Amino acid sequence: MVGFTVATTGRCVAGILAGGSPDVLVGTDFSCNEARFWCVVSPCKAGAGSQCFFSSLWQRRVRSPAVAGDEKIALRSACSFYASFIHGAAISLHEDKDVATFGPAMKGLLPIILLVLVSLFAEAEMREWKTADESKTLVAEYVSSRDGKVTIRRKRDRRTFTIDLSALSEKDQDYVRQREDSPAGNDPGEAGEADGEFAKLLTGDWERAEGHGLKYRIFGARKLRKGKGPGYPLVVYLHGRGGDVMTPEEPWGARAFTRDDNYRRRTCFVISPQNPDQQGWVGTKADGVVEIVKELLKKLPVDPDRIYLTGYSMGGYGTFQLLSQEPRMWAAAVPVAGGGNPGAVRDYRKVPIWVFHGAEDKVVPVGQSQAMVEALKEARSEVKYTEFAGAGHGVADRVYDDEKLHEWIFEQGR
Numbered sequence: 001m002v003g004f005t006v007a008t009t010g011r012c013v014a015g016i017l018a019g020g021s022p023d024v025l026v027g028t029d030f031s032c033n034e035a036r037f038w039c040v041v042s043p044c045k046a047g048a049g050s051q052c053f054f055s056s057l058w059q060r061r062v063r064s065p066a067v068a069g070d071e072k073i074a075l076r077s078a079c080s081f082y083a084s085f086i087h088g089a090a091i092s093l094h095e096d097k098d099v100a101t102f103g104p105a106m107k108g109l110l111p112i113i114l115l116v117l118v119s120l121f122a123e124a125e126m127r128e129w130k131t132a133d134e135s136k137t138l139v140a141e142y143v144s145s146r147d148g149k150v151t152i153r154r155k156r157d158r159r160t161f162t163i164d165l166s167a168l169s170e171k172d173q174d175y176v177r178q179r180e181d182s183p184a185g186n187d188p189g190e191a192g193e194a195d196g197e198f199a200k201l202l203t204g205d206w207e208r209a210e211g212h213g214l215k216y217r218i219f220g221a222r223k224l225r226k227g228k229g230p231g232y233p234l235v236v237y238l239h240g241r242g243g244d245v246m247t248p249e250e251p252w253g254a255r256a257f258t259r260d261d262n263y264r265r266r267t268c269f270v271i272s273p274q275n276p277d278q279q280g281w282v283g284t285k286a287d288g289v290v291e292i293v294k295e296l297l298k299k300l301p302v303d304p305d306r307i308y309l310t311g312y313s314m315g316g317y318g319t320f321q322l323l324s325q326e327p328r329m330w331a332a333a334v335p336v337a338g339g340g341n342p343g344a345v346r347d348y349r350k351v352p353i354w355v356f357h358g359a360e361d362k363v364v365p366v367g368q369s370q371a372m373v374e375a376l377k378e379a380r381s382e383v384k385y386t387e388f389a390g391a392g393h394g395v396a397d398r399v400y401d402d403e404k405l406h407e408w409i410f411e412q413g414r
Contacts, residue, residue, distance in 0.1 A: 126155050130169040145176050147233075147410040148265045165265065177264060194225045195299040202300075206250050206258075212291035213284055216273040217251050219258045224269065224301065231303035233268040233331075233410060234296060236289065238281055238322075240313030240337075240396075245272040253312055256400035266410045269302060281311070281318025289318075290326050305414040310334035312396040313364060320372065323348040332412035336399050337361060339368025342375035349381040352412045356399045358391030384408075 129138045129152060140152040143160060151162045165173055194202060201207045202220035209218050224232055237254035245251035254272040256262065273289050275281060281289065296302055309330045311319040316338015323333050324341070327348035336356045353376060357369035366387065376383040388395055399405060 127175070129172050132167055132169055134169060142176070142179055145180060146267075148407060150176050180264065180267075194301060198296070198299040199225045206255075208246060211295060212288040214273045214276070214288040214292065215246055216271050216292060217245050217254070219254075219270040220300070221263070221267060224267070226301075230305065231301040233266070233306035233308060234293065234300075234302045235268055235270045235308045235310065235409075236293065237270065237272040238289070238309075238311030238315030238318040239272065239275065240311075240315050241278050243278075243315075244274070246274050253315075253396055253400060257406070262403075262406060266406060268410075269296065269300060271296070275314070278314070280314060281321055286318065286321055286325055289322060290329065293329060306331050306410075306412070308332050308334075308409050308412070310336065310409075311338065312336040312399075313338060313393065316364070316369075320344075323351060323353075327351060328414075331414045332409050334399070334405065334409060335369070335372075336396055337364050337369070337393055339364060340372050342371050345372065345375045345381065346379050349376065349379040352382045352384075354384040354386070354405065354408060356386050356388070356395060358388045358393060358395045360390055361393045361395075363393040 126139055126141050129140055130136070138152070138161075139155045140161075141155070143151040143153050145151065145165065148165050149162050150165050150168070151160055153160045165176060168176070193199070201209055201218050202222055202225050204221050206217050206219050209216055220232075235254070235257050237251070237257070239245055239251070239253060243252070245254065250258070251272040254270055257266075257268065257270045271292065273285075273292065275285055277285075293307060297304055307330055309319050309322055310333065311317075313336070316335040317340060319333050319335040319338060320340025323330060324344040324347050327350075330348075330351050332352045332354075333348075334354050334356070337358065355369050355373050357364075357366045359366055369385070369387075373383055373385045386399075388398065391398070
């Protein structure tokens with residue numbers, strides 16, 4: 001007989017066992033690449049409180065099943081045994097003389113099962129990670145990184161940790177950036193590829209596009225053509241009165257999100273629509289922005305739970321307008337030197353908002369933002385407010401160059 005045991009904290013799994021006790025678990029209908037298997041397992045001797053399991057996905061208890069001969073274990077997909085190996089379990093294989101009890105089919109499967117075990121538990125690239133001050137070290141493997149944070153898996157117990165990239169040594173930060181830049185580097189999972197004509201807009205430069213009555217600029221790295229995981233964040237920047245995002249090489253304001261170091265840490269899509277008449281982000285212009293976002297959600301691997309809205313001056317007013325118009329679209333918003341309707345804040349009180357304004361603004365009085373912040377607080381909204389003492393209307397660079405703003409906005413999600 002061949003036996004296989006995996007031990008975990010307080011419980012264990014016994015698999016590939018011929019025979020069983022009066023009380024056994026029968027796991028069935030476990031899928032792996034659309035294949036299924038049946039397996040009979042018996043309770044392990046790890047104490048009265050232990051129990052056998054494949055995973056929390058599916059299990060049921062059966063009393064004294066009548067199972068005979070080769071039917072004791074009919075395995076159709078060796079890869080399904082991955083379900084038994086969760087939580088970094090310790091492995092032990094043992095064998096006695098009577099292998100023939102499994103029949104020819106089972107003996108033929110044993111090499112496949114062993115191969116699967118080896119591939120599942122092959123050690124990944126382990127390295128020693130150090131804190132920024134090099135006072136602490138940890139041997140772990142790189143898992144992923146996104147939005148200025150890195151996830152690693154500790155060698156000792158396979159436990160995962162997510163920490164700020166800035167908390168690591170320069171050497172470790174460089175290593176993470178290299179992994180992000182590699183072809184297999186840092187994509188979070190499957191999310192669909194960019195649609196043809198939109199894929200061509202993802203060049204790593206600011207490209208020009210048009211749709212839904214508006215011209216706009218769009219920025220996205222080439223690697224974003226192949227979607228992964230839930231997708232990537234989208235930042236929507238609304239310019240102020242007199243602003244021109246179509247002519248310059250890089251649209252002012254929005255470009256802060258695409259600067260090399262910032263973009264490497266917080267990879268995303270960025271769009272900046274052009275207001276055709278400079279008469280506010282209202283009516284068909286507000287509708288056009290919403291429709292562009294909806295189209296990008298269909299055509300690009302955009303994470304629908306991480307769409308961020310920001311704008312300066314007239315764009316700050318537009319930010320409050322679009323929050324009211326489509327409150328469920330936005331994961332966070334940053335109105336700068338703008339204002340809005342305090343009576344409408346309850347519509348979007350659940351959206352995290354960070355408001356900025358210069359205390360000496362002569363173009364848009366600071367009272368405009370103060371009134372909005374007060375109304376948001378009364379509505380128990382998650383609102384932050386920064387007022388720059390002695391500053392006038394031109395605070396946009398000060399806002400968008402602030403690393404703390406970028407850290408905050410990309411931490412938000414619906």
